[in-house]
Amino acid sequence: MEQQLRAALQLVQPYPDGVVEVPAVIPGTAFFPGGRGLWREGTDAPEFPVGKIMVLGHNFDTEEKYHISFRRGSEDVETNHTWKNLVQLLTSVRIAPKEVFFTNFFMGLIAARKEEEETTEIKGKKKKVKNTGEFPGARDPEFVQRCQTFFLKQVEVQHPRLILVLGLQVPKHLSSLSDCLSPWAKATSIAQLDPQHGLIRDVRFSGIDHSTTVVVLTHPCYRRRNAKYRRYAGLKSEEAEIRLIKDALNSTH
Template sequence: MHRNDLPKILFEKIDDIVKPYPEYVEPVTQMIDNTAFFPGGKGLWLEIESDVLPSILVLGQDFSTVEEYQKMLNGNSSDLDCPTWKNLIKLFESLNIDLCRCFFSNVFMGLRKTKSMVGRFPGLKDKKFVERNLEFLSLQIETIKPELIITLGLYATKMVADLSPQDLINWKEAKSFKKIDDAVKYGVRFGNHKCNCVALVHPSMRPINVKNRKYKNYVGNDAEVCMLRDALANNYF
């Protein structure tokens, strides 16, 4: 599989698995050609040319609202301008993580038919819709076969945990992000695939929320930097 084929392969399978959408969620009709999280964008770092096939799967909760998506589609807004991207790029560059190695995606397909793009995704109200998105998330992992999965925020973390409850039981049972123990997991099983996983605070509010992170003898930003460094360096499978 070629790098540029990956977004198209996944996008063409979304509706086959995820439909029907709840009344408060609208499907993405096409991918934006600029760098943006999948499915609103292609999920690839497009700021430089590359033929690297992604080996790191970065997962947020959902893309955005219908209104914001339309602005991006019309060229009146850029996903890269949001705090999520700015804080994530800063973190990854501090660790020399090649952004071309990453596929930036979400655990939920579809757009919010709401004004706010933050908080709990409205599709979570529909149990069957959640199950279909878990099926599509499983397909993403099966297709990409990542060496590392990075979850951003509580909702993405718990969705990933639902696909590997035997290895991510602490993540699955956590009532809040502060309750997530063992934020770095090694050799997590997803079907026939194994990879490392790291749970990070959502980068949209990272400067505030990262202060609460603890890992080994580190606190705050240093804790998440160390989490990522360990997960990238150690393969226990």
């Protein structure tokens, strides 16, 4: 299945300015497309979690961080804030990481800028390309459409019963793919989604004969800062978000 998606990456080409293709697959645990999108333990190759759970992030990372992960053989799941907080959250609601396809909406890597490839010292530190804010490809409407098409391909291949969307940058790009998600079109805060639209059941995407439940989560990297704004089922903060996921899981059985 992962190989099928890897071959289908041609759907997002050409990559726009500021975005480059992933040159090779990170063999260990890493989000797709930088890695296979699977949780790897030991030497056994994990099975692709068809019919299970998709975790959908914004984009993979910068070229620099990709190469660091490639040399390591995996992303740093123990100290990377996104991975560390995400795994803790999944474990708290009894989702085994091996049952998850970890992927992204935007394909490709944030390209290193020429002026930052040089050894520029700023207060004794090298200037780096940041993996925060708007993804460069988001400024290209045609590339966004190609990534939307590829997202639908991911749903078609995996048939996830639950999609957990990380952060507020992705929902607007999904809003036009299903009438059910139209409330997400202009949401700029968690408060605008909660309590009615943070969890949406029976979502059907255009051209796909498969329904799923979709949930927007605070981004794991900023969870400690932003989870306090969640409101759901009379609960607040992290309790609200955990209940949100549990209700989503119960609705997919």
